[in-house]
Amino acid sequence: MNLAGRLTLGVDGGGLDVEQASDKRFSADIQAVYARWEEFTEWARGQKNVAGAKPIDESKLGAPAPRPAQLFAIGLNYRDHAVESGLKLPERPMVFTKFPACIAGPRDVITLPPGSVDFETELVAVVGKRAEQVKAAEVWKHIAGVTIGQDLSERELQLAGPPPQQFNMGKSFTGFAPLGPALVTPDEFANPDDIELGCSINGEEMQRSRTSKMIFSVPQIVEFLSSVLPLLPGDVIFTGTPSGIGWARNPKRLLGTKDELVTFATGIGEMRHTFVNRADRS
Numbered sequence: 001m002n003l004a005g006r007l008t009l010g011v012d013g014g015g016l017d018v019e020q021a022s023d024k025r026f027s028a029d030i031q032a033v034y035a036r037w038e039e040f041t042e043w044a045r046g047q048k049n050v051a052g053a054k055p056i057d058e059s060k061l062g063a064p065a066p067r068p069a070q071l072f073a074i075g076l077n078y079r080d081h082a083v084e085s086g087l088k089l090p091e092r093p094m095v096f097t098k099f100p101a102c103i104a105g106p107r108d109v110i111t112l113p114p115g116s117v118d119f120e121t122e123l124v125a126v127v128g129k130r131a132e133q134v135k136a137a138e139v140w141k142h143i144a145g146v147t148i149g150q151d152l153s154e155r156e157l158q159l160a161g162p163p164p165q166q167f168n169m170g171k172s173f174t175g176f177a178p179l180g181p182a183l184v185t186p187d188e189f190a191n192p193d194d195i196e197l198g199c200s201i202n203g204e205e206m207q208r209s210r211t212s213k214m215i216f217s218v219p220q221i222v223e224f225l226s227s228v229l230p231l232l233p234g235d236v237i238f239t240g241t242p243s244g245i246g247w248a249r250n251p252k253r254l255l256g257t258k259d260e261l262v263t264f265a266t267g268i269g270e271m272r273h274t275f276v277n278r279a280d281r282s
């Protein structure tokens with residue numbers, strides 16, 4: 001995880017500062033560790049019962065992949081979400097980007113631009129090994145781990161104009177890609193292709209599903225992406241949202257300054273976000 005900007009390993013008893021515990025073999029910069037992922041995980045496996053772990057102050061958690069070279073996102077990847085959006089099921093992964101400068105942490109206060117800001121709970125995969133022309137069966141070996149993401153979306157700009165619309169812009173306002181609270185390696189799940197996830201606003205459940213219901217699994221998504229261009233260590237992939245988004249509700253349920261959005265995935269943890277209007281942010 002990223003604790004106060006420093007790469008921190010989750011161990012029994014809290015968090016271990018990796019730069020200190022490794023005698024500076026690994027840097028405190030979490031983004032840099034993905035380029036040495038295999039070496040890092042080998043070192044990390046030996047650090048389970050060591051002294052020096054400190055309790056984790058969750059208010060200081062940052063994004064586990066704050067500066068990827070590339071950020072991919074997949075649209076319409078759950079059948080029930082495609083249906084609620086009134087759109088046909090895609091025949092191959094429908095890809096767009098959220099520009100990486102919009103990545104935020106799991107506890108940040110997020111600025112709402114004018115318009116209609118919506119939530120989309122998603123499993124996010126982070127690449128741990130360069131992936132080029134990778135077949136689905138080999139994909140998990142190229143993934144460092146998974147975390148939770150919110151694909152925050154300002155729907156009016158996103159859907160403005162004729163297709164192809166402004167997906168990349170409407171989903172890339174400052175702070176619109178919060179990630180966290182931690183990166184969890186695939187081997188820590190009984191089945192990394194079946195992870196429960198969801199979100200609530202002010203305690204009211206909005207979304208709940210499982211990644212086994214995705215139309216294209218993480219392996220299928222990466223096979224497709226890597227058939228076009230290489231995926232690099234530290235790259236981030238948002239994998240699509242299940243049904244329950246605010247825009248498809250009647251009446252619509254959009255995010256406002258009185259809301260607390262809690263996003264969870266079993267085995268990963270939760271993110272908690274509150275919001276301010278752009279005009280009120282100094």
Ligand code: ZN
Binds near residue numbers: 075
């Ligand atoms: Zn999405």
